[in-house]
Amino acid sequence: MSATASGKFIDDETYSRIMGFVAGMFSGVAKNTVGHPFDTVKVRLQTSQGTGMFNGPLDCVYKTLKHQGPRGLYLGFTPPLVGWIAMDAALLGSLHNYRMLLHKYMYPEYEKLPLSGCVISGVMSGWTVSFIAAPVELAKAKLQVQYGPQTTKYKGPIDVIRKVWAEAGIRGLYKGLVSTLIFRSNFVFWWGSYELITQWFKKHTNMRDPAINFWAGGLSASFGFWTTAYPSDVIKQVVLCNDKCDGSFRSWRETATQIYRERGIKGFFRGFVPSFLRSFPANAAALAAFEFVLRTSGAKPS
Template sequence: MQIEKAGVFQGPIDCLLKTVKNEGVLGLYKGMASPLVGIAAVNSLLFWAYSYGKTLQTGSADVTPTLRQIAVAGAGAGIVNSVLASPVELLKVRLQVQYNTASEANTVFRGPIPLARYLIQQFGFRGIAWGFWATVAREIPAYAAFYAGFEFTKRRFADALTNGDASKLGTLPLMLSGSAGGVSLWAVSYPLDVIKSRVQNGKAPPKGLGYIAATAREIAAEQGIKGFFRGFSPTVIRSIPAAGVTFATYELVMRALGSNSK
C-alpha cells in the first residue's frame, strides 16, 4: 500500500483480499526470509547501541536516565541500527512487491540472497546500500519515540503499581509499555517510512541526499497528505503485539542476567 499508486488498493482489507486471490495465502509472506534471518542481528545491535547511549550520557549503567536522555540514546541507536536495518528492509520491500515489477524486470527472485547478488552485480555497493539515508532519516525520530514512549509508560505503571520500582513490574505492564513504544514509533515516523519504501523500490539507487525531499514531493503531488499514511493502520496494529513482546522479553532477560551475575 505504501508503494502502489492511489486506486490500486482501496484499503488494508482490499489489499489482503487481492493478494490472497492473486497469489494465494503464501503471498502474505513474501519477503519474510530477509527480516526473519536479520531480525536477531538488527535488534541486538539496536538494543546494544541504546544501552551504550544511555551509559555514555549518565556515566554509569546504575544511574536512571531522564526521558530526554532516553530519547537521545534511542535516536543514536537508530542511526547505528540503520547499518543493518537498511539492507534487510531493502530486500524485504523489493521481494514483497515484485509481482508488480516482475514483468518489467523479467526476473522473479526466489529469496533475499539471489536478489542481493543481483543488486550488487547491477549497482555495486550502492545496490545493497539503496535508501540508506532515507532509513537513517526514519530511524532517528522512530527510535527516540520508541524508547521514550516505552520508558514513560513503564514509569507511570511503576508509580501506580510498585511505588516507583520498575524492576518489580510484571509481564503485562511491561508488554503494555512496549506496545506504547511501538505506537509512538510509528506515530512520529510513518511518513518517513513511506518515503523510504518508495525510494527502495525505485528503478535505480538514488544519489546524494536530495532524493528524500524529491520523493516526498512526488508522493504529495500524486496522493496529497493521505499518501504519507497509506498502510498506517495495519502497521500500528502489528506494532502493538510486536513491540510489547520485544520489550517485555528484553526487560525480563536483563533482569535474569542481572540476578545471575550477583
C-alpha cells in the first residue's frame, strides 16, 4: 500500500496508474525544453515549400536568428510546454496503464509484457493523446509559421484558439485530428523498437537503467519512429497551417496529393534533418525522465 498526501492509503496498482501520468508530466517538460528550437525549424521548412524562403535547415536557423534572435526559435514555446506536459501525461500515462491492463488481462501467463503487448499499448496511447494533441499542435504550428511583421496574425496561443474558434468553432480546432491519428499510428514502430533496443542493451551491455532508457528512447524515436512517420507529419503540418481559398479545410488526401504534385516524393521529407536531429535528444531526455520518475516513485512496473 502507498500513502497519499491526505494520509489515506491506496493500493499499489492504483498508485502505479497515477504515477504513470505524473511521470509523463516530467517527460513533457524535458522534451519541450530540449526539442522546441529543432521543431520550429522543421515546421517552417515543412510549410514554406515552394516559396523559396529558406534554402535548408541551416539557412532557416540563420535567417531566424538574424531577424528574430534566439526568441524566434522558441516562438510557440508556451502551447507545447503546457501541451507537452498534458500530452506526455496522457501519452505515457495511458501507455503505462494500457501496458498494465494488457499484462493483467491479455498476457497473464507472461512474467513481462511481450513485444506484441508493447506495440498494441503504444498505438492505443498514440490514439488517446491525439484528442489532446490536435488543438495544441494547431496553435503551435500557426505561431511557428509566423515569419516577419506582415504575418503576425496571432499574438499567442490563446489568441490562436480564440480566433480559430470564432472562425470555425470546435471543427476548426480539431481540423487536424484525422491527420494526427494517422501520424500517431506509427507509434507501432516507436514502442516496438523501444522494447527491442531496451532488451538488447540489457542483454549485451552493463549499462545502468537510466543510460539504457536514454539511448533506447533516442534511438527508437529517431530510427524507429521518425524515419517511418515523417511523411505523415509533413501532411499533418500542412493540413494545420493551410486552408482552401474559400476558408474550408483541406483533407488529408487532398493535402498529400498537393504536396506530391508540387514537390514529388522529396516534398514529404522537407525539414527531415532538423526533425531527425531533434528526435534523439528530445525523446532520449523525455523517456529517461519518465522511467526515472517511475523507478524512484516505487510505481509497479508494467
